[in-house]
Amino acid sequence: MKFKIRFARQIVGLFIILGFGLLLMIVIMIGSNQRWFARNYEYFSEFQTASGLSQGMGITFRGFQIGTVTSIELTQHNVVAVRFNIFDTYIDKVTQNSVMQLVSNPLGLGGGLVLHQGRRGTDPPPEGTLIPSINSGLGRSLVDQDLVALPEEGDQIAELLSLLDPILRNVDAVTQEAEQLLAEVNAVLAGSSQGPAAETVAAVNAVLIELEIAVADIGKIAANIETTTAEMRDPTGLVPRLLGAEGSIARILNDDEELYREIETILASVQASLRDVEEMTEYLVSTTPRFPVSSKKVARPLIPVKRSSPEFETTRLSAGAFRNKLSNRPLFKVSATRSFNAYLFCACRCAVAHSGHFWCVFVFSGPTRGCLHGTQPGCP
């Protein structure tokens, strides 16, 4: 006969005994872990509101669970009575003058009812007595009398973080907007965009080219005038000779001021040209007030510059570090994983803005880095 069949009874007996033994062991382990057989001490506390409180909620002391909330009810005097029990292993932590505090975690995790030990008094209060809430009159007075051992402000980080989240979101939004704006400005300046600003810039460009031509003309004229003047100064030169009695000038002067009138016309036209230049300059200044117009370099695209203001760099670094810290907090995970490579910019004086009241845009990340003028890598 097969071994198994021959010893079927023994095998099955072992199977049953071991199975039920394990079951019993599991039940005992659960019981001892969940304090089925342990004594609990009942107390109660009073709160203004039941929000944030729930049945079965843990009572913690320095992060250890020392009891659970057994019931919550609204009394006739509109006070929320919270009954809870304290495990016998931690009953010595509950001392006279202890207070309860409902710590609500803004992130919805952790928090709970926290017990703050009374300073003086050693024995636990008798079972069934009131352990006041820290916000109640009694609790406040205990704190004021310095009878409660309040822990040092430890975990404010959670609250801080909750405040920082919207701020970070705003920063994100702002940087995105800035990015868009810069892209637009770039496009406008490169002439690849459309719209009033682009047209203006295009017109400016055209005017500038004309202006340049005009300036070149003016230069020539001025040079001519200079030569003329210089020659006039030369005593042995052409002018004295001209001015001589037998000279041409005498002749010109004698020709019924014909030459003089001619010169006058030339000078008038030079004056007109200069006025035009002045007008144009004024026009340019009024249409593009933010950008220096004195240079044609204004039309050039942004040139990458490596570094930005050290001050801003520090801000950025600390933001990065902060973001790294945030990534360890689960709820920030989503926002923190989002790319932070938005454009950051600052406005500061640049070398080109020699006139003193022109500000230059600095971009330090993304495809275009540096000063708008391309003249310096960072803000001074």
Add this chain to the structure above:
Amino acid sequence: MPEQDAGFLEKLGAGTLRRLAAVLYALGYFFEILREIPGFFLRRRSGLRVLTMQMLFTGFEALPVIAVIALGLGGIIVIQGLSLLPQFGQGQFIYTILVIVITRELGPILAAFIVFARSGTAITTEIGNMVINREIEAFIATGINPISYLVVPRFLGVTLSMMLLNVYFNVFGLLGSFFIAQLFQPLPFSQYAAGLFEAISGADIASTMLKSMMFGALIATVSTFYGFRVERSTTEIPQNAIRSISVGFTLLIVANGILTLVYYL
């Protein structure tokens, strides 16, 4: 058209009545088993042998399969849980998930599937063969109630085996997951046990044991019922075995749903 309607209605009505009668018959069969259970304890000697053998085949011999599946399941939960949960800072939920999946949900039903596949079909085939070989007639002729002698010990054996296998499934699944967790994130057993026994509750144990008991009773009832449905030819045996499997699995899933619902109500 009215004639057709009448025909359809007639068919529908007849079909419904037939189904209802079949369900009532099966229920009657189940209550017959329950009624014969006290008799088992009066005549322990003759039935005990059948019970022992049934437990040997259904319980003990299924242990290796149960162990492998439980270890695998526990391992998968731990691997997935440990890779995912700490990212949310909720590493301690691994224990809750282990308890929910292994103890409360999958443990009983997976063990039931295994037992049904192994022993349910065996029971159906065995009883079917006995019908063909006129052994059932022999039981009746000698005054031995086939339900009392054949079904009750199997019913008790399968139910008891099922409950015990569920305990073993839990032990293997929960312990196995500890050993697999060691590969990824070594932690002392005391810590693991504390976390686990914190997450598991008396209600979980009661629920899982009740489930496995119900499943065991269901498996035994369905498989013996279909065994007795064999009438004359051997070809009916595999047919009924297949039918018992499909009906049994469906009933197991429905019963699991109902019991889970009851747990949360």
Add this chain to the structure above:
Amino acid sequence: MNGMSSTNTETPGTQPCVRLSNISVWFEDFEALKDVSVEFPLGKTTLIMGPSGCGKSTLLKVAAGLLPPDRGEVEIAGVDALRGRPRALSAMRKSTGFVFQDAGLWQNMSLYDNLALPIEFHYPERTEGVVRRHIYDWAKRFDLISVLPLRPATLSGGERKLISFCRAMILNPNLLFLDEPTTFVDRLGVERMLNILREKKSAGCSMIGVTHDADLTSQLADYIVVMKAGELRVFGTLSEVARSKDPEVREILADVLDEAATYDGDILDLLEPNGDLF
């Protein structure tokens, strides 16, 4: 044989051990029994005869309550076999025995367990030693002690039949159903079986049987039922039936009792090999 003369005067239906009324059995579309009503007398031996496939075994199974008929009533020892209370049925079964045509042994048990199970089931209070002694007593009568630890599949047909016979006798029944008990059994086995059956008969045990065995018929039968094609043709005492002038009955008896059909003499001669029947 004592009491034989008195049996002649009795008519069927005085006090039945089994009463069948309007029995119909269908196997799919085949009607195996056609509205059969019969009362098997108490304390007597009734043998059912007929050609193969005429419904003899079916009638026996219906009479033993093993086969619920599609129509009709079955009453065994005063208990409604179809709707009786389980307790009454169980008590009735305890005092009946059935020898199956194909032995009908439980294949998954040893022969010892095959014999022990009915005792253990019905008399759980009996100790193992008592049961063992009882079984060995029975096995010794057929020299079967050595095969007791074996399973039915390893035995010859005759041995199986003898174990089946022992199993039917082991609870000391007062109502026996015999479905061709002597087929496959050797001469010595039949002889031993006949001795036991004669003992039972003299102890007042009712017997209902199906057989082709002339010896068995001549030595045990009080009444004969002749069947053909699912219907009852004749029901009467052995001598009545044997003297029947109905050619069909005579033909059936001749066919049944001597399959080779070489015998053309009087059926009565066939049924009284010892010559002391009447």
